[in-house]
Amino acid sequence: MIWSVLPPAPARAEPMTAEQIAEYVMPPYSVGKPLNDRGVHELLNSGGALAGYVFETEPLAPLPGFSGAPINMLVVLDLEGRFIDVRLIEQNEPIFVSGLGEAPFRQFLQQYGGLSISDSIVVGTPYGAGGGGSLVYLDGVTKATASVRIAHESIMAAALAVAREKMKGINTTPPAHPDPEHDEPLTWADLLDHGIVTHKVVTNADIDAMFDGTLWEDDDPEARENPDAPYLDLWVVDVGPKSIARAVLSDSGFKELQGFLELSPDEEPILLIETGRHGLVSPEFVRNTAPDWLTAEQGGLPVALRDSDLLVELSDDLPPEMHDGVAMILRTDRRLGFDPASPWTLRVLAVREHGMFQPETGSVTIEVPHATPERFFVRSGKVEAAPPWLDALRNRRGDLIVLSLFLVGLTAVLAPRMNPLADHKGFTPARLAILAVVTGFIGWWGQGQLSIVTVLGAIRAAREGGSYAFLLYDPFSLLIWGFAILGFVLLGRGYFCGWLCPFGALQEFAHHLGRLLRLPQFDLPAKWDARLKGLKYIALAGLVATVFITPDNVDKAAEIEPFKTAITTFFVRDWYYVLYAGFWLVSGLFLFKGFCRYLCPLGAFMAIGGLLRGRKWIARRAECGSPCQLCRVQCRYRAIRPDGAITYSECFACLDCVTIHNSSSRCVPLILDRRRRNGRPMEAAE
Structure with a gap:
């Protein structure tokens, strides 16, 4: 088995020692003796008396983040259950590793100081202006709501666990x-x-x-x-x-x-x-x-x-x-x-x-x-941690309803074998309208840009025996993943790559803008096109190898995707990330969807998933490829072989060849057949 040649999965880090914890505790407090084997230590005041407790969140509440690894924070709690301080120890959240940076995350954690575990603390903003409510609101982090919600759940779960064990008057029996x-x-x-x-x-x-x-x-x-x-x-x-x-x-x-x-x-x-x-x-x-x-x-x-x-x-x-x-x-x-x-x-x-x-x-x-x-x-069983994904699911209820209707409608339109949408005279405007919704609603508004980071996080969770619960923190993207997997069976790779990828839609808009501006359009020779298409599989293999060899570098390696820059942070990042994403979009003015075709590791994963495709959904005629080459010449993805067969691993389901195939005025075999039946000489079709 392949697992036998891979290095052993790293065990979860042991709780920090008192000396390590002391580096995070500010005077006049100091760290006392450990109270258990899960990283809980006494907090001592300047006179050496017990003043509270200091502990890590990971040993007590190891809720996995989007990288597949828990966010580890240090919590300083006084004897009354009031937060003295919350500090970040370690995190691998993609949005904070190289997207927004850690500064917004650290600022978020500063809000806990002075609050109590007895407060009703929620992440978000109060609804309306009806004051007098007793909820305590923490300002979230734009573009990273799910990640800070995971952090908040970890902090509260760990703090309540310590409170129930160490503070007087707390009922420790399992709830009925x-x-x-x-x-x-x-x-x-x-x-x-x-x-x-x-x-x-x-x-x-x-x-x-x-x-x-x-x-x-x-x-x-x-x-x-x-x-x-x-x-x-x-x-x-x-x-x-x-x-x-x-x-x-x-x-x-x-x-x-x-x-x-x-x-x-x-x-x-x-x-x-x-x-x-x-x-x-x-x-x-x-x-x-x-x-x-x-x-x-x-x-x-x-x-x-x-x-x-x-x-x-x-x-x-x-x-x-x-x-x-x-x-x-x-x-x-x-x-x-x-x-x-x-x-x-x-x-x-x-x-x-x-x-x-x-x-x-x-x-x-x-x-x-x-x-x-x-x-x-x-009464039975043990008290389990609350499902931290539940609020995320309910808070996005409206978005999920709209997304579900959109995905069901899109799937119903694309599912037929020779798609009737391709026969509509307004096909191109309709396709661009759908891609506009994908970019605006799914991408920038819903933050539903799928990423290879999710795939790598799932691989890491499988490798390290972790939980897949991190997927549930973003139900919006999870729903898109579900339909993308369904699309594997219906259309192969093309369902997502051609219709549901916000960055792919941006590249297609760049192509149309280039043509509108009458900019020169370049296409690589067939030999180089075939060679470069293999790069995305090399990129995917390299990222998967990174999970096993240097897992802490996965998020940096995943920056090969410009999705985080163009969609997640809307270009609000360091200049070199913006330059990289801008390069691919500008190149789209001249070269049709270069990143999608040649370098996208997520596209490579989608192509592999497309092996689940249960049918050849694009019909072919005996004349396709010999003698007719029109569809192959018109295919901008180079997904049609000279013999007329479709290379589904490179097909983006743009339906252009379906439009030609079904058109009595464009499909050469149909034109010749019509003229033959009308008694016109074959040469007239030339």
């Missing part, structure tokens, strides 16, 4: 989950009688008292006019257990919830019903995001809540006023440590504004303790 065998017939009255539902009422007078003595005490006239009316009339019920869910939801609502839980089995759904005037979220709230007025905590640590984006249909057994209220189902991941069988507290933010032109926002918190009886749950 709904018992699928528990079947208990319940009604709404039963839920009330057994205390399964929490009901919290706060009157206008109560909320006025909470704001009493503040700047905002007189900023709610309605509360003063109706002091006994409910400000908040909230019902809380955990609908994870099926018996409880059946009692509060309609049949269709129950089925929809169970369908959601089948896709997300680690989520615990919490139903909230509010019949007061507070509501549940601000007017600026966006569905499928964290609620801006609602947070939760359990055991001194935050519970991450998020809208499940489910349509809530309540059972007819519930009182009519509850049907008229506001209802939503929130979700939280049990693998983050939430235990639905233990007491937890929902915190509802009451917000007031003072002033008209530039109002000042103030808030108070209403606490709603809740507990669901343990008989509905079972």
Whole structure:
């Protein structure tokens, strides 16, 4: 086997020693004794007393990045669970290795100082301008959102692991989950009688008292006019257990919830019903995001809540006023440590504004303790890290829907054997319009430029026994990969290289611009064209060898692709990268898609994947190649042999030869056949 001649895969690095960690810890703090074999050390103050903990993220939360290797950071945490510092130790993320550089990444990590693991920290920007929310937002890094999200998940997972092990009052037992065998017939009255539902009422007078003595005490006239009316009339019920869910939801609502839980089995759904005037979220709230007025905590640590984006249909057994209220189902991941069988507290933010032109926002918190009886749950297994790809999937939901529709439509158009699109009189404008969408939406907007880096990362993960979870951090690109692999079977290499590659589209636009400007067009002699086409396979082989020989240099070697410069960073890079990418685009004005044809390692991989092609989708006639050579002469990719056969490994599925083949006015055999049937001499066809 080939593995036997390769060097052994490097083992995951051992945790750093106290001396190595000390280089990252700033005075007056120092590093004390190790507390376990996973890199956790004591943090000592200037007097030598315990001040917190210092640890690496990789041994505790080895979430793989896009290079296939984890991002390793050093976290300094005080005894109250507050971040003192977060420092970068090592990373191999392609966007930071030679794209944006490490400076934006280090600036991102500086935001953790002073924050607490008890804060609800999210990467991104707040939706709307409805202040008063308790979420803490970290500014992401443009063009590198997925990478910093991986880093954030690693930091929080490692910090929570240390907190649960070392800090007092933290529950270390595995969280419970709904018992699928528990079947208990319940009604709404039963839920009330057994205390399964929490009901919290706060009157206008109560909320006025909470704001009493503040700047905002007189900023709610309605509360003063109706002091006994409910400000908040909230019902809380955990609908994870099926018996409880059946009692509060309609049949269709129950089925929809169970369908959601089948896709997300680690989520615990919490139903909230509010019949007061507070509501549940601000007017600026966006569905499928964290609620801006609602947070939760359990055991001194935050519970991450998020809208499940489910349509809530309540059972007819519930009182009519509850049907008229506001209802939503929130979700939280049990693998983050939430235990639905233990007491937890929902915190509802009451917000007031003072002033008209530039109002000042103030808030108070209403606490709603809740507990669901343990008989509905079972405890088993070990707490696993939350799937860090889940937020990435949900945050890109809109883009993924648009991309899915585009890819399904494109596949349906390209799938027929002799494609009808090629027969349309507006074929060229239609093709250029599709390529414009690929460049603009898939490339620059969606950051969906596929790269050989992903292939090399997968090879490295296989070689080192790592995880492929890094692929899930970028669901947008993963969806394109799925369709590209499907395209292997339908069209071979051409599906992606000819229709879905943003940089390839840019090169094609450069070609059309060159022709529009009447610039001279060069084509290499057939002998040199054939020789140079082999370069891309040599480039691919060299990159694969780099994975095994010097894996830390993979990202630098992958710069043979100009994709990162032209698409990912939109030419905002060091001048030599810009010059390199610009060279290939400018050359496209004179030489048709030179990089794609001769040097692209991803194209070489796609060509190899094209061996899965299940059919010869371009029809040929007996006259193709002998005597007719029109398609071969017109093929700008030189993908047609002199005998008329298609070289599918070099075919980009541009459909130009299909257009000729199907045209009664361009295909020579069709023209000759028509004239023969009309009784005209053969010479007339010359």
